[in-house]
Amino acid sequence: xxxxxxxxxxxxxxxxxxxxxxxxxxxxxxxxxxxxxxxxxxxxxxxxxxxxxxxxxxxxxxxxxxxxxxxxxxxxxxxxxxxxxxxxxxxxxxxxxxxxxxxxxxxxxxxxxxxxxxxxxxxxxxxxxxxxxxxxxxxxxxxxxxxxxxxxxxxxxxxxxxxxxxxxxxxxxxxxxxxxxxxxxxxxxxxxxxxxxxxxxxxxxxxxxxxxxxxxxxxxxxxxxxxxxxxxxxxxxxxxxxxxxxxxxxxxxxxxxxxxxxxxxxxxxxxxxxxxxxxxxxxxxxxxxxxxxxxxxxxxxxxx
Amino acid sequence: xxxxxxxxxxxxxxxxxxxxxxxxxxxxxxxxxxxxxxxxxxxxxxxxxxxxxxxxxxxxxxxxxxxxxxxxxxxxxxxxxxxxxxxxxxxxxxxxxxxxxxxxxxxxxxxxxxxxxxxxxxxxxxxxxxxxxxxxxxxxxxxxxxxxxxxxxxxxxxxxxxxxxxxxxxxxxxxxxxxxxxxxxxxxxxxxxxxxxxxxxxxxxxxxxxxxxxxxxxxxxxxxxxxxxxxxxxxxxxxxxxxxxxxxxxxxxxxxxxxxxxxxxxxxxxxxxxxxxxxxxxxxxxxxxxxxxxxxxxxxxxxxxxxxxxxxxxxxxxxxxxxxxxxxxxxxxxxxxxxxxxxxxxxxxxxxxxxxxxxxxxxxxxxxxxxxxxxxxxxxxxx
Numbered sequence: 001x002x003x004x005x006x007x008x009x010x011x012x013x014x015x016x017x018x019x020x021x022x023x024x025x026x027x028x029x030x031x032x033x034x035x036x037x038x039x040x041x042x043x044x045x046x047x048x049x050x051x052x053x054x055x056x057x058x059x060x061x062x063x064x065x066x067x068x069x070x071x072x073x074x075x076x077x078x079x080x081x082x083x084x085x086x087x088x089x090x091x092x093x094x095x096x097x098x099x100x101x102x103x104x105x106x107x108x109x110x111x112x113x114x115x116x117x118x119x120x121x122x123x124x125x126x127x128x129x130x131x132x133x134x135x136x137x138x139x140x141x142x143x144x145x146x147x148x149x150x151x152x153x154x155x156x157x158x159x160x161x162x163x164x165x166x167x168x169x170x171x172x173x174x175x176x177x178x179x180x181x182x183x184x185x186x187x188x189x190x191x192x193x194x195x196x197x198x199x200x201x202x203x204x205x206x207x208x209x210x211x212x213x214x215x216x217x218x219x220x221x222x223x224x225x226x227x228x229x230x231x232x233x234x235x236x237x238x239x240x241x242x243x244x245x246x247x248x249x250x251x252x253x254x255x256x257x258x259x260x261x262x263x264x265x266x267x268x269x270x271x272x273x274x275x276x277x278x279x280x281x282x283x284x285x286x287x288x289x290x291x292x293x294x295x296x297x298x299x300x301x302x303x304x
Numbered sequence: 305x306x307x308x309x310x311x312x313x314x315x316x317x318x319x320x321x322x323x324x325x326x327x328x329x330x331x332x333x334x335x336x337x338x339x340x341x342x343x344x345x346x347x348x349x350x351x352x353x354x355x356x357x358x359x360x361x362x363x364x365x366x367x368x369x370x371x372x373x374x375x376x377x378x379x380x381x382x383x384x385x386x387x388x389x390x391x392x393x394x395x396x397x398x399x400x401x402x403x404x405x406x407x408x409x410x411x412x413x414x415x416x417x418x419x420x421x422x423x424x425x426x427x428x429x430x431x432x433x434x435x436x437x438x439x440x441x442x443x444x445x446x447x448x449x450x451x452x453x454x455x456x457x458x459x460x461x462x463x464x465x466x467x468x469x470x471x472x473x474x475x476x477x478x479x480x481x482x483x484x485x486x487x488x489x490x491x492x493x494x495x496x497x498x499x500x501x502x503x504x505x506x507x508x509x510x511x512x513x514x515x516x517x518x519x520x521x522x523x524x525x526x527x528x529x530x531x532x533x534x535x536x537x538x539x540x541x542x543x544x545x546x547x548x549x550x551x552x553x554x555x556x557x558x559x560x561x562x563x564x565x566x567x568x569x570x571x572x573x574x575x576x577x578x579x580x581x582x583x584x585x586x587x588x589x590x591x592x593x594x595x596x597x598x599x600x601x602x603x604x605x606x607x608x609x610x611x612x613x614x615x616x617x618x619x620x621x622x623x624x625x626x627x628x629x630x631x632x633x634x635x636x637x638x639x640x641x642x643x644x645x646x647x648x649x650x651x652x653x654x655x656x657x658x659x660x661x662x663x664x665x666x667x668x669x670x671x672x673x674x675x676x677x678x679x680x681x682x683x684x685x686x687x
Contacts, residue, residue: 079513079516080516080517103513104513105484105511105513105514105517106410106484106486106511106513106514107447107481107484107511107514109415110410110415110416110417110447111447111448113415114415114416114446114447114448115448118448129612141582141612141613142612143611143612143613143642143643146612146642156558157558158556158557158558158559158561158562159556159558159582159612160554160555160556160558160559160582160610160612161556161558161559161562162558163556163610163612163642164559164562164610164641164666167610167641167642182557182558184410184412184486185410185412185415185416186415187415209558211557211558211561212561213412214412214413215412215413216412216413219413235562237558237559237561237562237565238561238564238565239564239565239568240546240561240564240565240567240568240573240574241561241564241577242544242546245544246544247544247557247560247561247577248542248556248557248558248560248561248577248579249557249558250512250513251412252557252561261565277565277569278562278565278566278569278666278667279562279666280665280666280667
């Protein structure tokens with residue numbers, strides 16, 4: 001099952017013929033993603049060969065959808081054109097738009113997420129690494145060979161921290177890993193992913209990675225307390241970040257006393273989430289919880 | 305990027321919002337002339353990008369041009385919360401009857417903008433918001449329609465502002481959209497005893513991501529020209545100077561923030577945040593290392609890279625290159641994992657620099673770098 005993305009997903013790539021688009025389309029195909037086409041009005045009707053696999057280029061998202069039944073798009077177009085690209089995808093009825101592009105103006109992010117919401121399109125990102133359902137499909141730039149299929153779900157604001165945790169827990173494997181992005185305005189929240197993982201029969205445990213800025217983690221904590229029965233393990237980055245400085249991600253900023261790592265950690269712990277102090281300790285919490293659950297199962301089995 | 309008050313004032317004026325007559329200067333003599341041209345009385349205001357100017361003595365009312373000169377002399381060069389005052393704005397005073405607060409601000413929770421308004425504006429607005437939240441109206445703005453008269457009327461009604469403010473609310477939204485701002489705030493917006501609505505003080509924060517289509521304001525310049533921050537900016541690196549002794553370089557904002565935290569957990573303090581980004585080349589790595597090594601506070605350097613898109617051998621190649629370009633005088637701990645990590649480690653092993661060591665885990669690397677920094681001899685004691 002997994003969430004949002006499966007081996008049935010048919011994926012278009014907007015900006016496929018650019019340098020980044022080419023590089024990552026090749027990787028996505030190698031990871032088993034069913035890339036059914038690229039979109040570029042100036043190269044419509046052409047094809048691109050990726051190591052023996054021929055991928056058609058369509059003039060518009062709508063044409064791509066009509067010809068292939070695509071339901072996912074991965075967007076690599078430059079920041080100035082990203083809003084138009086997502087609006088086009090939403091208008092063409094695409095269900096999931098994964099926006100990798102970094103540096104999209106906030107007003108454009110507000111407009112594109114609002115438009116997509118109104119059209120019933122889920123946006124992941126912008127400025128995110130995308131999502132991967134290991135062994136099935138990879139939509140974005142997450143390296144597919146770090147980990148294997150498993151039963152841990154992961155949602156994260158940070159790409160490299162996602163990779164770090166995937167690596168630490170590579171022997172257990174993951175159902176789906178979603179990089180939601182570190183911009184102030186994103187289309188999919190921690191809460192959206194928590195809800196989807198809670199409902200996913202193939203996910204046993206959820207890892208939530210957050211960082212300074214905003215209050216998404218605090219809101220996620222409140223949601224967990226009310227609605228999530230699966231175990232959740234958290235990690236928050238940015239305890240040493242100074243107030244008022246943007247730490248790499250546009251959204252990673254402590255303003256006055258709000259958005260601090262401490263407040264987020266405390267909110268999560270108050271909701272029963274185990275929060276690691278380092279990525280490695282976070283992975284250890286996951287192992288402890290799953291081992292504990294396995295022992296409980298064994299005990300239950302012995303009693304039966 | 306935050307604008308200075310006088311820049312915000314200029315934007316408001318361009319969009320037809322009434323602002324006091326004013327001019328900016330860095331000279332006390334010129335302040336006197338401006339005050340004379342304004343009719344004698346004037347308010348002299350420090351131009352710094354921080355709040356609390358009034359309480360710090362950065363805003364003075366002058367009864368005549370001579371007092372304006374004196375006030376400017378006192379304010380110029382002041383330090384307000386770490387910001388040096390390089391210019392003052394000399395403005396005509398207003399006789400205030402009523403102070404309001406109005407702003408449009410990005411609301412991350414809803415992914416859109418909020419109108420925030422109150423009939424109790426002024427310097428105490430934050431206390432009002434904390435003590436009596438009902439005195440501050442917060443109205444979401446539909447991004448598809450924006451703020452036209454009907455919405456502005458709703459905002460004014462909700463906050464208890466007089467109908468005269470509606471025009472300002474509509475124009476202020478135009479400032480937000482046309483300038484790609486994340487925040488436009490007028491505090492106070494006043495009604496004068498003559499019945500005019502005037503934007504007395506304003507704050508505008510622009511979106512750095514929109515600079516490609518808002519070239520007018522240019523990039524912000526670092527405060528100190530020959531600092532590591534200035535060097536990093538010149539090389540296009542994502543760098544924040546901190547006040548510790550372990551230099552940190554990594555890839556990806558989250559991983560670098562996490563590395564700082566892990567260093568702090570080992571009892572040392574990080575000296576910087578430096579994100580070489582995804583897919584970093586050898587050149588970027590070499591530039592990053594030279595910036596971090598140029599910081600005199602740095603006693604050891606930790607390079608923590610998880611190769612997702614980034615290839616670890618390119619990172620190792622950058623380190624080797626940097627070792628040829630700058631003389632390494634501080635120990636360097638490198639942790640490479642992920643994409644091409646084995647090849648990267650082999651490159652560093654082959655270079656066999658006596659001050660470079662490798663670690664296999666992030667926690668182990670941080671512990672080692674922290675120990676090297678705290679055990680390092682003080683400058684001048686070496687040899």
